[in-house]
Every structure is written in C-alpha cells, then in structure tokens.
Amino acid sequence: xxxxxxxxxxxxxxxxxxxxxxxxxxxxxxxxxxxxxxxxxxxxxxxxxxxxxxxxxxxxxxxxxxxxxxxxxxxxxxxxxxxxxxxxxxxxxxxxxxxxxxxxxxxxxxxxxxxxxxxxxxxxx
Numbered sequence: 001x002x003x004x005x006x007x008x009x010x011x012x013x014x015x016x017x018x019x020x021x022x023x024x025x026x027x028x029x030x031x032x033x034x035x036x037x038x039x040x041x042x043x044x045x046x047x048x049x050x051x052x053x054x055x056x057x058x059x060x061x062x063x064x065x066x067x068x069x070x071x072x073x074x075x076x077x078x079x080x081x082x083x084x085x086x087x088x089x090x091x092x093x094x095x096x097x098x099x100x101x102x103x104x105x106x107x108x109x110x111x112x113x114x115x116x117x118x119x120x121x122x123x124x125x
Contacts, residue, residue, distance in 0.1 A: 037111055040087035045070055046080050050089060053103050060102040 026034065041047055052069055053061045067077050081101055084090040089108065090101045 034111075034114055037087045037089065037107070040083045040089060043080065043083075045072065046084055049077070049080055050084060050103060053090065053101055058102075059105075060100055062098045062100050064098055066101075 041050070048070055049066060052066060053059060056065070063074060063078055063081060066081075067074050070077060072080075078099070081090060081092070081099075085092050085101070089104055089111075091104055093100045093102070
C-alpha cells in the first residue's frame with residue numbers, strides 16, 4: 001500500500017501574514033495569497049468541510065466519510081477538498097485507494113491573525 005502526501009502551500013507567515021506583525025498595508029503578493037484563502041472559504045460547503053474534518057477524530061477524515069454529511073457526490077466533495085488543499089487550509093494524504101484530509105492548524109492560526117486587530121489598533125499576532 002503506497003502512501004503519498006501532498007504538502008499544501010499554506011499561508012506563508014513571511015508573506016500573507018507579515019503585515020500582521022508589522023501593521024503595514026498588505027503588498028500585492030500578500031493580498032493575493034490571503035485572497036486565495038478567502039476565496040476557498042467563500043463557499044459554505046467548503047467551510048462545512050473544514051469544520052467536519054476539524055471535528056473528526058484526529059482532525060483527519062477520508063473523503064468517503066465526508067460525502068454523506070454534506071449531501072454531495074464524491075467527485076463534487078473531492079473538488080471542494082482540492083480547492084481547500086490548494087489554499088493551504090488542508091493537507092492531503094493518499095492511502096491506497098482513498099484520500100485522507102487533515103486541517104493545517106498553522107494556516108488557520110495565520111488566517112485568524114491576519115484578520116484580528118489588537119486593541120491598540122495594530123494587527124494581532
């Protein structure tokens with residue numbers, strides 16, 4: 001049984017979230033990276049999939065376990081999961097016939113930091 005893992009690009013802490021540390025305005029590459037994440041989360045099904053995987057045992061789920069809860073076919077769920085992997089929110093590991101998905105905690109933490117403001121008006125990290 002072969003196992004391959006796809007590493008997601010994630011939200012680079014030196015790119016998309018650098019402004020979180022400095023309080024500077026996002027530059028174009030930072031804004032583009034953050035927009036990719038927001039675009040992936042703009043679909044309610046994708047938000048639900050992240051939630052389902054995060055709540056699953058070990059914060060990991062097989063695609064076969066996600067079709068019924070969202071009421072969509074396996075190819076449609078796989079498409080949504082691919083978008084989330086490309087945005088860096090999930091990682092994917094192939095185990096034999098099935099793909100398993102795991103939440104990338106660091107990406108969620110960085111996303112939260114990117115949109116959180118400190119009480120003093122600066123960005124929160």
